[in-house]
Amino acid sequence: MALITLTTDFGLKDHFVGAVKGAIYSELPDAKIVDITHLITPFNITETAYILKNAYKSFPKGTIHIIGVDSELSVENKHIAIELDGHYFICPDNGVICMIASEVQPAKIVEINIHNHIESSFPVLDIFVKVATFIARGGKLDVIGKEIQSHKKLIEIQPKVNQDRNLIVGGVIYIDNYGNVISNISKKAFDEIGKGRDFTVTARRYTFKKIFNKYNEIVNFTSEDIRQYDGSKLALFNTAGYLEIAVFRSNLKTVGGASSLLGLRYRDTISVEFHEEEKPDFTTV
Structure with missing residues (x-):
């Protein structure tokens, strides 16, 4: 069949x-x-x-x-x-x-x-x-x-990496039913370029210093009321392996989603800046 x-x-x-x-x-x-x-x-x-x-x-x-x-x-x-x-x-x-x-x-x-x-x-x-x-x-x-022998390529599918390889500039390629915002920055590219360095994810005026692997990793389950985390903003690598900006337990009809709360739209810029480790100063006076 x-x-x-x-x-x-x-x-x-x-x-x-x-x-x-x-x-x-x-x-x-x-x-x-x-x-x-x-x-x-x-x-x-x-x-x-x-x-x-x-x-x-x-x-x-x-x-x-x-x-x-x-x-x-x-x-x-x-x-x-x-x-x-x-x-x-x-x-x-x-x-x-x-x-x-x-x-x-x-x-x-x-x-x-x-x-x-x-x-x-x-x-x-x-x-x-x-x-x-x-x-x-x-x-x-x-x-x-x-x-x-070939097919057309989409330039916007691939994020850009600067010459010093300390900045990935991507963009929003999809907004899901929950209002979560998916970028074109893959975990594979993030790991290969970042090499374990500290980083800052920037989406409009919002920044993130940590990337989760699951939505509920943001929750402290020992808290008396875990509902306090509803509506919290977070960055994570989704199941497809792409960097996503999300809102925990988002609902576009109530608390809103990342797209509405952060004002993010299709093709908006999302970037990751990697920070060089500070080398100790051994200069003696």
Whole structure:
């Protein structure tokens, strides 16, 4: 049974999601369809890349992932199919795949060329579904397109490191349902550049000298009332391995979240400055 996932910015109000699922079932009645999300911020490629990176590995090898964000075909936005890490991805070549492909080398990339026979203003429905169901039936990527050697990269996915390697300048790439703010600064980069040095994380006018690994590490459980920690600001490395600015037990309808309380928005700067150890002064007078 073919397993096909859908990740789009279509929302749930309109007919788009239902039409895509109907087209899949028409081509492949025994398909199993899983919605990763249809609530991507419209045209937000970075947000899509982050969600996809953290979702796809939970699916079995051979899963086919349809990505419908900024998918309108143009000279600058071609359609590609990728075999990567045992999975298949059908998507626009707009950088959406680069967060996964930066860690795992694609086995094959093809530029989809079946557009010569199909004219469409809804490519996810008319093109991506046909490609996905073709692959699900055992079809090879070479049949649907010409092999290419590269895909588009997103510059904003990668943080910048200064020449002295004592400053990482990143930015907000995603804000989750709790209002937690995720940056593009990975724990791997933090460890490699920081090398155990003291640091200061800065997000707007807020600074953090400690990074947690879990939200509740900020709590002293011997306290009589641990509710006093609700709403506390903290920095942590989340389960995806990225630096996150959060609020403990945040609730956007009550105490607020990091995005609202700290005034952080998509693409805002988050930086980490590493401090050199002070060397003892052995000068004698």
